[in-house]
Amino acid sequence: GAGVSQTPSNKVTEKGKYVELRCDPISGHTALYWYRQSLGQGPEFLIYFQGTGAADDSGLPNDRFFAVRPEGSVSTLKIQRTERGDSAVYLCASARGANTGELFFGEGSRLTVL
Amino acid sequence: GNSVTQMEGPVTLSEEAFLTINCTYTATGYPSLFWYVQYPGEGLQLLLKATKADDKGSNKGFEATYRKETTSFHLEKGSVQVSDSAVYFCALSSGTDSWGKLQFGAGTQVVVTP
Numbered sequence: 237g238a239g240v241s242q243t244p245s246n247k248v249t250e251k252g253k254y255v256e257l258r259c260d261p262i263s264g265h266t267a268l269y270w271y272r273q274s275l276g277q278g279p280e281f282l283i284y285f286q287g288t289g290a291a292d293d294s295g296l297p298n299d300r301f302f303a304v305r306p307e308g309s310v311s312t313l314k315i316q317r318t319e320r321g322d323s324a325v326y327l328c329a330s331a332r333g334a335n336t337g338e339l340f341f342g343e344g345s346r347l348t349v350l
Numbered sequence: 351g352n353s354v355t356q357m358e359g360p361v362t363l364s365e366e367a368f369l370t371i372n373c374t375y376t377a378t379g380y381p382s383l384f385w386y387v388q389y390p391g392e393g394l395q396l397l398l399k400a401t402k403a404d405d406k407g408s409n410k411g412f413e414a415t416y417r418k419e420t421t422s423f424h425l426e427k428g429s430v431q432v433s434d435s436a437v438y439f440c441a442l443s444s445g446t447d448s449w450g451k452l453q454f455g456a457g458t459q460v461v462v463t464p
Contacts, residue, residue, distance in 0.1 A: 240393065269450050278354075278439050278454030279394070292451060327394070334448040341386075341393035 238262065240342035242328050248348045249318055257313045257345045261330030268311050269339060270303055271327040279327055285311060286334050318349045352377045356440045356455035363430055363462050371425040371458045373414075373440035381442040382449060383407075383416050383423040388437045388457075397425075397438070435462045 241260040249255055261268050267286055271279035281295040285305045293303075300318075305311040315322055325346050329339040356373045363369060375381065385397040385407070398407030403418035412427045423440060437459045441452040 267448065267450055276456065278441070278456050279452075280454070281451050284448055284451060286448075292447065329394075329450065331450050334450060336449065338396045338399075339394075339450050339452070341395065343391075343393045 240328055240330050240340050242326075242342035242345050244345055245343065246346045246348075248350065250350050251318060251320060253318050253349075255315045255318055255347060257315075257326050257347070259311045259313070259328030259330075259342060261309065261311070261328070262340055263309075265330035265332055265340070266308070267331040267334045267336075268305060269329045269331070270311070270313050271329065273325045273327055273344070275324075282313075284334075291334070315347075318347075320349050323347055323349045352381065352442060352444055352453045354440050354442055354453055354455035356438075356458050359437075359457070359459035361458060361460045363460070365432055365462055365464055366429045367462075369425070369427045369430045369434070369460065371438055371440075371460070373423045373425065373455060375421050375423065375440075375442050377421075377442055377444060377453075379444060379446060381444055383414070384441045384443070384452065385412070385414055385423070385425050386439045386441060386454075388439070390436070394439065430460075430462045432462045432464055435460060 269284045270282040273279045283293040288308045325344040329341040382401045384399045387397045398409040400407040400416035440455040
């Protein structure tokens with residue numbers, strides 16, 4: 237497909253477990269963003285990549301959260317020792333560049349930590 | 351820090367009614383302003399944007415004007431359709447970071463009835 241793809245769409249895990257969420261951006265888009273959306277709230281910025289490097293990770297809440305984009309395309313958000321407060325929808329978005337003014341969002345990965 | 355405040359929903363309207371969703375912001379410098387929309391079962395998508403004071407963004411019959419004197423970016427549509435039922439998010443980009451690093455409001459759900 238032509239859009240941003242996120243997998244899994246739904247993930248239920250137990251407190252303390254490790255989780256990986258994957259994002260496949262639009263082909264050719266160099267900028268990739270992760271956001272987190274809690275119920276009833278707007279998305280909150282987590283991290284953004286320009287190419288392979290994390291250009292800004294100031295939104296990551298703590299060191300349990302980590303993201304990679306090793307080849308400048310697919311990105312994985314990794315959450316260690318999950319907590320119930322991590323339950324949210326994790327959104328990925330891509331853009332042609334860091335300053336092109338339009339993000340293309342995926343449908344998100346809903347994470348539930350029991 | 352930067353922040354966005356938008357009116358709470360849900361907003362329920364009849365088809366062909368006039369829609370206004372209020373959005374005000376707090377930011378240093380000269381932010382860019384956006385409205386994103388999320389239709390049921392779909393990812394967020396850009397509706398319109400404005401990059402400087404007095405700019406008017408428009409798309410699909412929706413309009414919003416960047417008012418620096420009142421720090422507002424209210425969304426309007428003259429005659430809504432059932433297909434406009436969605437959640438609308440006001441957002442800003444600081445202008446000093448990547449455009450894709452957005453501060454979102456909490457979202458306003460709009461329900462249009464036939």
